[in-house]
Amino acid sequence: MQVFNTPSRIIITCNNRLTPYLINEVEALGFDIKRKFNTGLELEGTVNDCIVLNLNLRTASQVLYSIKSFDAPSPKELYDGLIEIAWEEIIDFAGYFSITSNVENEHIRTSLFANVKVKDAIVDRIRDKKEVRPNTGSSIDKTVVHLYWKENVAEIFIDTSGEVISKHGYRKLPGKAPMLEALAASTILATKWDRKSTFVNPMCGSGTLAIEAALLATDRRPGLFRMNYGFMHILGYDEQVFFEERRKLKDAVIKQVDIKIIASDISEEAIEEARQNAKTAGVDQLIDFQVCDFADTVMPEEKGVIMFNPEYGERMGIHSQLEITYKRVGDFLKQSCRGYYGYVFTGNPDLAKKIGLRASRRIEFYNGKLDCRLFEYELYDGSRREPLVETVVEPIVE
Structure with a gap:
């Protein structure tokens, strides 16, 4: 599964009410937006496109690349759908992965149970194909798999960000009550x-x-301050693509x-x-x-x-x-x-x-x-004046 060059659905998440600013950023990068919602937007692209998005976006939280969407009324169907995915072509059997999730299903009282189901399916598939069990845990600094399961439909993503990109990486001393x-x-x-x-x-x-x-x-873009992303831990990752995109960021600095x-x-x-x-x-x-x-x-x-x-x-x-x-x-x-x-x-x-x-x-x-x-x-100083710059977003105003 060559995810780095295969187009699929990409969901970019952001904090509630930041979507107008995220839209402007994504469009400025040349991407076509297919859908907008309160906490993000949807477009189509490859994991290589996700590299560009992760390095450039100031207002986003996660960049999620869809692997598969399928019907899953219960945990059994969830497991059955996941074990069919060629995880051995995505996750290094000698590597490490973690699971995050957003679950709204009547059979699930805690998302931790759903996470275990996802982990079991991935481990069983890789163990069957490679006869080795990959390491798993809660740390999100390596490969991160994200489950979105609402009612009877499940969608599984690779979280190409890993650690959220809403934290830009330069603030080593946060101080008291810092603004994200x-x-x-x-x-x-x-x-x-x-x-x-x-x-x-x-x-x-x-x-x-x-x-x-x-x-x-x-x-200066956030990608200048960070050297570890989720996409770096997916099989097929070419570090030259990352370093080329990072070089573009350096060259663009005024x-x-x-x-x-x-x-x-x-x-x-x-x-x-x-x-x-x-x-x-x-x-x-x-x-x-x-x-x-x-x-x-x-x-x-x-x-x-x-x-x-x-x-x-x-x-x-x-x-x-x-x-x-x-x-x-x-x-x-x-x-x-x-x-x-x-x-x-x-x-x-x-x-x-x-x-x-x-x-x-x-x-x-x-x-x-x-x-x-x-x-x-x-704050008028004499006569009314023209704004410094026309507002380029359409935020919610009262």
């Missing part, structure tokens, strides 16, 4: 920032927003940019973590790190975007103190950021009201399971 890298990239893509003008991120924490802005400005990106935080520890993360990402020289209260952030005269991701009382912080903080954010935006586009990402609408500004857009996101909004504020 794919979410951070998506929120920036939802703004009117043009990747050339000023980008300011007060309360930067471990620096994810500022770093993602610098990566966007220089066209090495000289004239841009001001500022990240400030009152915590020296947070700034040091952000600086180290930016260094790992190769963009530390592009970011001006400032240790200060957010209201003392030095705002450049060259206008652009200022973006806050303050605490919102779900995991950390005290609500009454946060009310004061949000009011101060609003005062700072009004008094010190005229001419900028202001953005505040929060999961607490009551706190957002304390900002005291009328939002021009409220863009819907989820942070984990928490319903969040990215509030946009046009």
Whole structure:
């Protein structure tokens, strides 16, 4: 089974509400999208195409390559359908594989039971053909097989990503309550920032927003920070394809940019973590790190975007103190950021009201399971102005 050159169904997953940004990324890579849904999209391609997708996508979580779809009303039919697949041509009998799953079937109370059925079928098939039993376990750093089983239909995939690609690989020091890298990239893509003008991120924490802005400005892709994917552990993998695609990423990096990106935080520890993360990402020289209260952030005269991701009382912080903080954010935006586009990402609408500004857009996101909004504020400096860049996605807005 030559999966690297055989077209099949590809499902790219993402966090809920990130699909509009993922669509733009996939289409920019030249792929035709066949179906869109709340947590991803579908296209057709080979595992070699999956290599391109894994290395380039900022907003995705997984890239799944379909092996087979079949009727499976019960665990027996699931096993029977799986044992017919030529797993000995996909998984190295001397290798290691793991099973993940998404199961909605009346016969299954726990997905772990379904995982065992998948594992048994693969092991029995390879043992029958090669007289050797491959190693299995929970680690997802080698070959990963994914089962999607809903009601009477099962579909089995190779998870070509392995570890999720929503984590971009540069953040070695996560700090407190960090924003997922794919979410951070998506929120920036939802703004009117043009990747050339000023980008300011007060309360930067471990620096994810500022770093993602610098990566966007220089066209550095996540594939530059990672050297292990699920596709590398499939039989037939040609490392030259991977290294050629990675070389393209390196060649595409914009090495000289004239841009001001500022990240400030009152915590020296947070700034040091952000600086180290930016260094790992190769963009530390592009970011001006400032240790200060957010209201003392030095705002450049060259206008652009200022973006806050303050605490919102779900995991950390005290609500009454946060009310004061949000009011101060609003005062700072009004008094010190005229001419900028202001953005505040929060999961607490009551706190957002304390900002005291009328939002021009409220863009819907989820942070984990928490319903969040990215509030946009046009901070006029005199007459109304044209946006820095036309919005290129169609996010959900209220």
